[in-house]
Amino acid sequence: MNYGRTEVLRGVDLTARRGEVIALLGPNGAGKTTTIEILEGFRARSAGRVEVLGMDPARGDERWRSRLGVVMQSWRDHGAWRVRDLVDHFGRFHAPYSEPGRTRPHDTDGLLAALGLTEHARKRVRTLSGGQRRRVDVALGLVGRPELLFLDEPTTGLDPQARRDFHELVHRLADEEDTTILLTTHDLAEAEKLSDRILILAGGRIVADGSADRLSTLVGRQSEVTWSVDGARHVHSTDDPARHVAELYRVHGDDITDLRVLRPSLEEVYLDLVQRSESGDAERAAAEFAEEIR
Numbered sequence: 001m002n003y004g005r006t007e008v009l010r011g012v013d014l015t016a017r018r019g020e021v022i023a024l025l026g027p028n029g030a031g032k033t034t035t036i037e038i039l040e041g042f043r044a045r046s047a048g049r050v051e052v053l054g055m056d057p058a059r060g061d062e063r064w065r066s067r068l069g070v071v072m073q074s075w076r077d078h079g080a081w082r083v084r085d086l087v088d089h090f091g092r093f094h095a096p097y098s099e100p101g102r103t104r105p106h107d108t109d110g111l112l113a114a115l116g117l118t119e120h121a122r123k124r125v126r127t128l129s130g131g132q133r134r135r136v137d138v139a140l141g142l143v144g145r146p147e148l149l150f151l152d153e154p155t156t157g158l159d160p161q162a163r164r165d166f167h168e169l170v171h172r173l174a175d176e177e178d179t180t181i182l183l184t185t186h187d188l189a190e191a192e193k194l195s196d197r198i199l200i201l202a203g204g205r206i207v208a209d210g211s212a213d214r215l216s217t218l219v220g221r222q223s224e225v226t227w228s229v230d231g232a233r234h235v236h237s238t239d240d241p242a243r244h245v246a247e248l249y250r251v252h253g254d255d256i257t258d259l260r261v262l263r264p265s266l267e268e269v270y271l272d273l274v275q276r277s278e279s280g281d282a283e284r285a286a287a288e289f290a291e292e293i294r
C-alpha cells in the first residue's frame with residue numbers, strides 16, 4: 001500500500017479463521033487503520049490480493065457489507081440524532097439480509113442495554129460524553145449482527161467499568177455467535193485479555209504473529225521470582241521458576257513470605273520487536289522472529 005510515493009505496507013500476509021479474535025498492534029503510523037480500511041473496502045489498495053468473506057473488498061456489494069460490522073477510529077458525526085433512533089435506523093439497512101441462524105438486525109433495545117446506553121436512548125448524540133459516544137459507535141458496528149467485526153481502537157475513552165463490560169461483550173460475540181473479530185488497540189493488557197492471536201505491525205510488515213503466551217516466551221525469556229525470608233527481600237531471574245520455588249520451599253519452608261513470580265510481559269516483547277524493526281530492518285526482525293518461534 002502506497003500513499004503517493006510513501007510505501008506504508010509491504011508484504012502483509014494474514015489469514016483469519018472464523019470465530020478468531022485477533023488484535024493488531026503497532027506504533028502510531030504503523031499502518032493498522034490502513035490495513036483495516038483495505039479489508040473493510042473503504043480504501044483501495046495499491047497492489048496485492050485480499051479476500052474477505054469470499055469477496056474482494058474493492059468489489060463488495062451491499063449483501064457482503066451487511067455481513068460486516070465496522071467501528072472506525074474517527075467519530076462519524078450524527079450529533080442531532082437521538083441514540084435509539086440512530087441505532088434503529090442503521091439496523092434497518094441490515095433487515096433484508098437476515099440469514100438462517102442470524103436474524104438481522106439486533107433488537108435495538110437489547111443492544112442498547114448490553115452497551116449500557118438504555119438511560120441515554122432518548123438523548124441526542126451531541127449531548128453525550130466521549131465514552132458514551134464511543135459506545136454508540138460500537139452499537140452501530142454490532143447492530144447488523146456481523147459475522148466479521150472490525151474494531152479500530154474501540155475502548156478509547158471508555159471508563160474501567162465500560163471497558164470491562166465491553167471485554168465481556170467481545171468474548172460473548174466470539175463464543176456464542178462465532179463472530180470473527182479484528183481489533184486494534186494500544187492497550188497491551190487489553191490485547192492479551194481479548195485476543196486468541198496477536199499480530200504486531202511495524203515498519204510496514206507483520207513482525208510477530210501468535211498467542212500472547214507464545215509471544216511472551218520469546219524475549220527476555222527468564223521469569224523473575226521475588227520472595228522474603230525474615231524480612232529480607234530477594235530477587236532471582238530464572239528459566240525455570242517452578243523449580244526455583246520448589247527449592248525455596250525445601251530450604252526455607254513456611255519462613256517464606258511475599259512470594260511472586262513474574263513472567264516476561266507482552267509489553268517487553270512488543271517493545272523489543274518494534275525497536276528491532278524500527279532500527280531500520282523490519283525484514284530482518286520478521287525473519288528473526290520466524291526463526292525464534294520455530
Ligand SMILES: Nc1ncnc2c1ncn2[C@@H]1O[C@H](COP(=O)(O)OP(=O)(O)OP(=O)(O)O)[C@@H](O)[C@H]1O
Nearest residue numbers: 003004008026027028029030031032033034035073
Ligand atoms: N490518507 C492518507 N494520505 C497519506 N498518508 C496517509 C493517509 N492515511 C494514513 N497515512 C499515512 O500512512 C501511515 C499509516 O497510517 P495509519 O493510520 O494506517 O496508522 P495506524 O497504525 O493506524 O496509526 P495509529 O496508531 O496512530 O492510529 C502513516 O504514516 C500515515 O501518516
